[in-house]
Amino acid sequence: MVPEQLFEEKIDEKTGRVRMYRDNPLYFLQRSNISLYKSFLLYLFYSVANWLPDPPRPVGSLAMGLRTWLASRIFHSAGKHIKIGRNVHFGSGKGVVIGNYTGINHNCWIGNDTIIGDDVMFGPEVTILSGGHNFDRLDIPMREQGASPRRPVVIGNDVWIGTRVIILPGVRVGSHSIIAAGSVVTKDVPEYAIVAGNPATIKKFRTATP
Secondary structure (H helix, E strand, O other): OOOOOOOOEEEOOOOOOEEEOOOOHHHHHHHOOOOHHHHHHHHHHHHOHHHOOOOOOOOHHHHHHHHHHHHHHHOOEEOOOOEEOOOOEOOOOOOOEEOOOOEEOOOOEEOOOOEEOOOOEEOOOOEEOOOOEOOOOOOOOHHHOOEOOOOOOEEOOOOEEOOOOEEOOOOEEOOOOEEOOOOEEOOOEOOOEEEEOOOOEEEEEOOOOO
């Protein structure tokens, strides 16, 4: 899978260095295969809707409805009755899938290619990463080594993700699991597990109440 870049890259054939250029919107849109219509929706989302208030502030419900409407048309796929809070970022939305009745709280960052199931609850300021940087060479700076291939995060159904959780690339989060606030998730989470810490470890499993 070719990693999507926010900046234009040009590789020097002799040194292998990646020359990073400043933001080039036309290049970004062309490389990401984003249509003019979706580009307009992204502009409306990030320039207008994303700064409007959340409920219960005045017009908060209308603002959330607008963000949700825009995001559902930007994402690769979106279920019914989703909610998108204020100041949520998801890049171009390329490859993002979100299921039914899932809510993304304010100030979250969702990496491209993230797959989210049904009935998932996001606390504020959750970060899901799907990409990184190459760092194998020691003779040139890491910023000149380009981006590593994307490793999408997959989140199952009925998952509760606490405030300020960080989920690293390639992680699969099982259905019905809970990730405690502030956790850094570096490996897969089994179904029904409750994990916490940095790195996150299994504390116990959810069991049926007698």
